[in-house]
Amino acid sequence: MSRLVNGACPLDCPDTCAWQVEVEDGRAVRLRARKDHPFTRGALCGKVNRYLDAVDAPTRLTTPLRRVGAKGEGGFQAVDWDEAIGLAAQGIRAAIDRDGPEAVMPYYYAGTLGQVQGWSLGQRLFNHLGSTRMLGTICTAAASAAMRATTGRPLGPDPEDLEHADLVLIWGTNLLTANMHQWHFAHAAQERGAHLVCIDPLPTDTAQRCDEHLQLLPGTDGALAMGLMRIVLDHGAADEEWLLAHAEGWPELRTRLDEWSAERAARICGLDTAVVEALGARIARTRPTAIRIGLGLQRHGGAGSAVRAILALSAIAGDYRHVGGGGLCMTAGRFDYLTRDLEEPADLPMPPGRIINMSRLAEALTDPALDPPIRSLVVWDTNPAATVPDQLRARRGFLRDDLHLTVLEQRMTDTALLADVVLPATMQVEHLDIHASYGHHYLALNLPAVDPPEGCLTNTEIFRRLARELGFDHPRLFDTDEELARQFIDTDAARARGITFESLAETGFARVDDVRGTAPHAEGGFATPSGRLRIVCPELADQGLDPIPDYLPPAEGADPELAERYPLQLITPATRFFLNSTFNDLDGHRRKAGEPCVYLSPADASARGIADGDVVEVLNDRGAFTAPARIHALARDGVAWAYKVHATEGIRGVNVNATTAVRDADMGGSPTFHDNRVEIVRVDGSRAASAEARAAAVGD
Ligand SMILES: Nc1nc2c(c(=O)[nH]1)N[C@H]1C(S)=C(S)[C@@H](COP(=O)(O)OP(=O)(O)OC[C@H]3O[C@@H](n4cnc5c(=O)[nH]c(N)nc54)[C@H](O)[C@@H]3O)O[C@H]1N2
Numbered sequence: 001m002s003r004l005v006n007g008a009c010p011l012d013c014p015d016t017c018a019w020q021v022e023v024e025d026g027r028a029v030r031l032r033a034r035k036d037h038p039f040t041r042g043a044l045c046g047k048v049n050r051y052l053d054a055v056d057a058p059t060r061l062t063t064p065l066r067r068v069g070a071k072g073e074g075g076f077q078a079v080d081w082d083e084a085i086g087l088a089a090q091g092i093r094a095a096i097d098r099d100g101p102e103a104v105m106p107y108y109y110a111g112t113l114g115q116v117q118g119w120s121l122g123q124r125l126f127n128h129l130g131s132t133r134m135l136g137t138i139c140t141a142a143a144s145a146a147m148r149a150t151t152g153r154p155l156g157p158d159p160e161d162l163e164h165a166d167l168v169l170i171w172g173t174n175l176l177t178a179n180m181h182q183w184h185f186a187h188a189a190q191e192r193g194a195h196l197v198c199i200d201p202l203p204t205d206t207a208q209r210c211d212e213h214l215q216l217l218p219g220t221d222g223a224l225a226m227g228l229m230r231i232v233l234d235h236g237a238a239d240e241e242w243l244l245a246h247a248e249g250w251p252e253l254r255t256r257l258d259e260w261s262a263e264r265a266a267r268i269c270g271l272d273t274a275v276v277e278a279l280g281a282r283i284a285r286t287r288p289t290a291i292r293i294g295l296g297l298q299r300h301g302g303a304g305s306a307v308r309a310i311l312a313l314s315a316i317a318g319d320y321r322h323v324g325g326g327g328l329c330m331t332a333g334r335f336d337y338l339t340r341d342l343e344e345p346a347d348l349p350m351p352p353g354r355i356i357n358m359s360r361l362a363e364a365l366t367d368p369a370l371d372p373p374i375r376s377l378v379v380w381d382t383n384p385a386a387t388v389p390d391q392l393r394a395r396r397g398f399l400r401d402d403l404h405l406t407v408l409e410q411r412m413t414d415t416a417l418l419a420d421v422v423l424p425a426t427m428q429v430e431h432l433d434i435h436a437s438y439g440h441h442y443l444a445l446n447l448p449a450v451d452p453p454e455g456c457l458t459n460t461e462i463f464r465r466l467a468r469e470l471g472f473d474h475p476r477l478f479d480t481d482e483e484l485a486r487q488f489i490d491t492d493a494a495r496a497r498g499i500t501f502e503s504l505a506e507t508g509f510a511r512v513d514d515v516r517g518t519a520p521h522a523e524g525g526f527a528t529p530s531g532r533l534r535i536v537c538p539e540l541a542d543q544g545l546d547p548i549p550d551y552l553p554p555a556e557g558a559d560p561e562l563a564e565r566y567p568l569q570l571i572t573p574a575t576r577f578f579l580n581s582t583f584n585d586l587d588g589h590r591r592k593a594g595e596p597c598v599y600l601s602p603a604d605a606s607a608r609g610i611a612d613g614d615v616v617e618v619l620n621d622r623g624a625f626t627a628p629a630r631i632h633a634l635a636r637d638g639v640a641w642a643y644k645v646h647a648t649e650g651i652r653g654v655n656v657n658a659t660t661a662v663r664d665a666d667m668g669g670s671p672t673f674h675d676n677r678v679e680i681v682r683v684d685g686s687r688a689a690s691a692e693a694r695a696a697a698v699g700d
């Protein structure tokens, strides 16, 4: 007899799919997408429909481990849970005794987007003990800060309403890879005759399926947005009435646009003026235009400014008046009013701790001036040894003998390999969780379907045991998983919508608003003090930023001196069959993903004597990685790419982040992964080296 249990995909992806687990004899035997979930629509992606492979994988961690031998050698010994928790607590206590609580730092991210397993008791414990606090910037910080400044919170049209737009700009995101279920709604618009434009330096699969592809230079989106606004204005299509009623700062922006022209924008973006003019004219005449703003474009030095300029573009022609029109980046703002932050309950004492930007981890772990140094790092739901910028420097930090590292994990990651204590965690089909979404408007409850392997505990249970071992007794550190899930939606707004733990347990998911089929910002309704969209945001001046939208060049992309030494820009975006490093330990996923490669244009390859398949080194002052080269006919000259985190030495080891920089973007302390100059050189002895060269080498 089998039964079906409602759940949700936990991955860090805008789609947060609703699924059902089929359980037979206590085992999860099949995973099915919910057909009745309006965003999931009966399909899981190519990586998650094999999620159960990860649950049963031979690479799954099922017993606590302590390090034996030197750091980084990979020697571990199985220990029982009491000893493991004792060792983790000892690492924390020793750091506090030596340098105070700020010598302890928690490090977490979105390995699961579940509120319970990701964003509750761990943060409570470390906040309560007064540790260093982590500023969570690694993914969306520039876009989030830009939206805070402009729309107050991440708000916009309902992603499902994109099907009503007549022009859709898919800007800085590869929907078919990273936000697959959004594609359905863009495609539905296309089928109706809408024009789809992809704005991306790379020839992605999404770009191939759009009607037009603007293959601009990386980090120049702000210039494109300014140029397009100027053209819209010149066509007399600025919606003055909407702008004056529902936006702040239109007169200042209009003046700023005097400095812009199609030619100037085209020159900066490396595009034909006629192409920019044509798109501007199309925007001027097409209502509604929708802009799906991706996160890829905000991994550059001028990222926040670019998102602000694009949001201004989304407002200039009055698109927010129409169903499906306007700018859409993330949807988190739809959940704020009906959910609660589980990390900082009001009744839990939380002494202030210093704040460290997670994207600067490599620096924080190696900076001799950091006082106190980080001596105990506790990591969950993330694999920073692979995913933070400046990987080689981070690795040196992780290898410090005076750093105690505890890692909660499901599998042996690059980070877990460097740990003093590894604590095996449960997976989504084994624990309770509750999910909001950053790409649609549905909450989901994930019920445990099966028992975890003996030897695995939920993150929350690990933190309860750690809190007890450390001698804490505040009840908020010991709430059960169900209590936490209930607290998340314990608001009047949720009750008013009939959303309760019980209702979610019954249905699996619930819509959080009624904006589908409406134009929610036709009359403003933004989360700013005035409810208006802030084209000009005066507070930005206090941060040394321009309060009026404008183009801010990328850091390395626009550096001519650096361009001499490192002529190629390297973008390292999402790849289809992994999620960051998640699933890279699974044979099936690895087979589908293929070998990690670096892609470059025919001209860039031939200028370097590189043939397709040659092993090359990708390098800059920070480090290098090697990979086979792939020559891509549609690559733009000067712009190469390699997929993020895809390690080149087996499943772990050096990856693209050996070359990326610890550097903040203009807003939010965001990292700048795609703003990265490199050179690519053929490695001697690579496959295509000429026979003579090979013979000569042997002769030597
Ligand atoms: N299959 C899969 N899905 C994923 C992920 C994954 O690893 N695999 N990752 C998840 C996570 S954590 C996130 S944050 C999202 C990320 O998903 P996206 O928002 O799609 O972000 P990226 O993959 O960083 O980059 C997307 C696109 O932006 C382009 N891009 C880079 N620089 C620029 C620029 O300057 N201007 C413009 N216009 N485009 C630029 C890249 O070429 C790339 O095609 O996806 C999530 N979904």
Ligand SMILES: Nc1nc2c(c(=O)[nH]1)N[C@H]1C(S)=C(S)[C@@H](COP(=O)(O)OP(=O)(O)OC[C@H]3O[C@@H](n4cnc5c(=O)[nH]c(N)nc54)[C@H](O)[C@@H]3O)O[C@H]1N2
Binding pocket: 010, 012, 109, 110, 111, 112, 117, 138, 139, 140, 299, 380, 381, 382, 383, 384, 386, 387, 388, 408, 409, 410, 411, 413, 425, 426, 427, 459, 572, 573, 574, 579, 580, 581, 582, 644, 645, 656, 657, 660, 673, 674
């Ligand atoms: N070069 C380059 N680097 C990038 C990016 C890029 O575009 N280019 N993108 C950046 C972005 S957008 C992001 S979001 C970061 C993401 O980087 P990470 O947060 O490091 O993401 P993952 O590699 O997926 O690691 C998540 C880990 O969480 C674990 N996990 C999942 N669920 C649980 C759980 O319930 N309990 C425990 N204990 N563990 C769990 C998984 O096994 C996995 O190892 O990477 C960034 N790195």
Ligand SMILES: [Mo]
Binding pocket: 012, 138, 139, 140
């Ligand atoms: Mo991300």
